[in-house]
Amino acid sequence: MSRRGMAARNQRSEALSKDRIVEAAIALLDAGGAQALTFRALAARLETGSGAIYWHVADKNELLAAATDHVVARVIADIADEADPRAAIRAVALAMFDAIDAHPWAGPQLFREPWRSSMPLIFERVGAPLMALGLTGRRLLDSASALVHYILGVAGQNAANPRLAPQDVDREAFLAHVAAQWMQLDPEAYPFVHQTALQMRDHDDRAQFLFGIDLILAGITR
Amino acid sequence: MSRRGMAARNQRSEALSKDRIVEAAIALLDAGGAQALTFRALAARLETGSGAIYWHVADKNELLAAATDHVVARVIADIADEADPRAAIRAVALAMFDAIDAHPWAGPQLFREPWRSSMPLIFERVGAPLMALGLTGRRLLDSASALVHYILGVAGQNAANPRLAPQDVDREAFLAHVAAQWMQLDPEAYPFVHQTALQMRDHDDRAQFLFGIDLILAGITR
DNA sequence: AGGTGGATTGGAACGGCGTTCCATTCATGT
DNA sequence: ACATGAATGGAACGCCGTTCCAATCCACCT
Numbered sequence: 343m344s345r346r347g348m349a350a351r352n353q354r355s356e357a358l359s360k361d362r363i364v365e366a367a368i369a370l371l372d373a374g375g376a377q378a379l380t381f382r383a384l385a386a387r388l389e390t391g392s393g394a395i396y397w398h399v400a401d402k403n404e405l406l407a408a409a410t411d412h413v414v415a416r417v418i419a420d421i422a423d424e425a426d427p428r429a430a431i432r433a434v435a436l437a438m439f440d441a442i443d444a445h446p447w448a449g450p451q452l453f454r455e456p457w458r459s460s461m462p463l464i465f466e467r468v469g470a471p472l473m474a475l476g477l478t479g480r481r482l483l484d485s486a487s488a489l490v491h492y493i494l495g496v497a498g499q500n501a502a503n504p505r506l507a508p509q510d511v512d513r514e515a516f517l518a519h520v521a522a523q524w525m526q527l528d529p530e531a532y533p534f535v536h537q538t539a540l541q542m543r544d545h546d547d548r549a550q551f552l553f554g555i556d557l558i559l560a561g562i563t564r
Numbered sequence: 565m566s567r568r569g570m571a572a573r574n575q576r577s578e579a580l581s582k583d584r585i586v587e588a589a590i591a592l593l594d595a596g597g598a599q600a601l602t603f604r605a606l607a608a609r610l611e612t613g614s615g616a617i618y619w620h621v622a623d624k625n626e627l628l629a630a631a632t633d634h635v636v637a638r639v640i641a642d643i644a645d646e647a648d649p650r651a652a653i654r655a656v657a658l659a660m661f662d663a664i665d666a667h668p669w670a671g672p673q674l675f676r677e678p679w680r681s682s683m684p685l686i687f688e689r690v691g692a693p694l695m696a697l698g699l700t701g702r703r704l705l706d707s708a709s710a711l712v713h714y715i716l717g718v719a720g721q722n723a724a725n726p727r728l729a730p731q732d733v734d735r736e737a738f739l740a741h742v743a744a745q746w747m748q749l750d751p752e753a754y755p756f757v758h759q760t761a762l763q764m765r766d767h768d769d770r771a772q773f774l775f776g777i778d779l780i781l782a783g784i785t786r
Numbered sequence: 787a788g789g790t791g792g793a794t795t796g797g798a799a800c801g802g803c804g805t806t807c808c809a810t811t812c813a814t815g816t
Numbered sequence: 817a818c819a820t821g822a823a824t825g826g827a828a829c830g831c832c833g834t835t836c837c838a839a840t841c842c843a844c845c846t
Contacts, residue, residue, distance in 0.1 A: 358823080381804065391825025393806080398823095402804065450672065453720045457742045462749060462757045469756030483760045483767065488776030492710070495717015498675050520679045527684060534691030535684045538705045545705065554710030557783035558776075564786050580795080603833065613796025615836080620794095624833065 358390060360398045364408045368445075371409060376447040379406070407459050410451040414460040417441040418467055427471035428559055434467040435493050435555045439548065442497035449501030452494055464490055475563060485562045492558060496551050517543045580612060582620045586630045590667075593631060598669040601628070629681050632673040636682040639663040640689055649693035650781055656689040657715050657777045661770065664719035671723030674716055687712055697785060707784045714780060718773050739765045 366387050370378045381392040381402070388395070399405045421437050424430035442449045452459060469486040477485055503516070524532075524539035588609050592600045603614040603624070610617070621627045643659050646652035664671045674681060691708040699707055725738070746754075746761035 380802080382802085385825080391827090392804085393808090393826070394824045396805075450675065453672065453675070453724050456721060456724055457745075462746060462754060466754050466757050469760065473756055473759075480763060480767075482756075483763045484772050484775040485779065486756070486760070487767075487772055488714070488779050491717040491721055491776060492714045493717075494721065495713040495715075498720060499678060499713055499716065502675050502678055523679070524684060532684060532688050534695055534704075534708070535688050537695075538691065538708070541702060541705045545702075545709075550706050550709055553706040554713060554780075557707065557710050557780050559783070560786060561779035561782035564782060602831085604831085607796080613798090614834085615797070616795045618834075 356389075358388065358394055358398055360408070362388065363395055363398055364405070364412055367405055367409045368412065371447045372445060376450070379447075403455070406447075406451050407455060410448045411460045413441060413445050413448055414438075414452075415463060418460070418463050421467065424471075427474040428563075430471040430474075431468060431489065431559065432552065432555055434464070435489070436548075436552070438464065438493050439497055439500070439551055442501050446501035449494075449498040453498060461490075464493075468493075472562070477562070485558075489555070489558055492554055496554065500547055500551075517545075578611075580610065580616055580620055582630070584610065585617055585620055586627070586634055589627055589631045590634065593669045594667060598672070601669075625677070628669075628673050629677060632670045633682045635663060635667050635670055636660075636674075637685060640682070640685050643689065646693075649696040650785075652693040652696075653690060653711065653781065654774065654777055656686070657711070658770075658774070660686065660715050660719055661722070661773055664723050668723035671716075671720040675720060683712075686715075690715075694784070699784070707780075711777070711780055714776055718776065722769055722773075739767075 363384070366384055367379055370383055370387065379402075381395055384395060385392040399408070417437050417440075418434070421433050424433050442452075452461075465486060468489050469482065472482055472486055472489075503513075521539045521543035524535050524542065527535055529536040585606065588606055589601055592605055592609065601624075603617055606617060607614040621630070639659050639662075640656070643655050646655050664674075674683075687708060690711050691704065694704055694708055694711075725735075743761045743765035746757050746764065749757055751758040
């Protein structure tokens, strides 16, 4: 922590640091999912011992939170500025959707300890355009909250879906399987599910997600 | 599985069964959260060995899914019928909200393997009233999907919050702590968060949740 | 009534995990 | 040069999910 410590860290060859650890953790998570992040695998990749990692990181929770923050912060920062508030909200929503699609392990983490992680960043990017739309007070907070909950809800849900093959082959087979299951349900007890099963098979996650955003925006601004 | 097997199960004193196991699992989960459910604790409570449990349950995933299904199915079945479609949707939403508030461990599980669990049940209870509102086709499916995602998003988020003390004392201290953190952020970089931090401290989760439902309903029916 | 064999049990054992512990090494101020 | 605290890395601990298997049970057959 002192000047001394920081100087030492820079001169030891390939010294450990929280940044290097988080970077390696993200690489492991992206490559093999949540279960691929273990302190042993991490130590092997960093060519050190598991004990050394604990000098820089309190525990696995903190490591996962830091990895998620890292990913979310970068994605949020990369969002292009939009003049129209509605477009700005759509941009944030899509950015989060794509981020969790690319890093599915981050979805559950955003639920586990929401207050700790980059939640304020997300709330800000959703809430600021709502202020520009003229919302204030309780309605402002509640509307932002609805949008953020919806965004994270869809993102978390999608993260649970099996990983997509490059050719989308697995995805189609998977959706067909679920649709078949839904259609086997009793049409009298499950009229809605039975009827919409086919459309479910062909639906586009991204488009459906955006439809929901527009639904909420319509409710907010009507 | 044969007639023989079922008869045997009934006559062995306190014979194991998937139902008894799931019941005990729910008790453990409610008492100590997700981390309290271990096969050793389960075996101790059922006065048997961990190996015996595997005869009735494939693995921990299936056990968690069964426990979640059990809770969700009961809650869904208990919902009073509502004539007004909007009221029916609000009733389902509140039922799910309260269910996950009472059994926070079920929140993450509904995200992990959505297609396997009681998802069709939830979709049906949300989608049927939408059909009564005259929605059809893609708009019907996408609207139901938005509602379900929102409901589960909020529920999952709330499940992550620390358990409430009987007197709501811990909750207030917790919200005050988060609000204080939010207010410490730079007002120029975080105008929205900084401004709404105080209302966040006093907000009512349930009311905020219902506000979001009404927002989506307004978007759907306008 | 007694034996038989599949259904069921329960406890030991295995490998892997997060975490702790601690002897050792390193970079620096004196 | 040496002393000192920061940092390292590998062994060890306790717990987990899961597997394995000898022992037990019980519906059925003879």
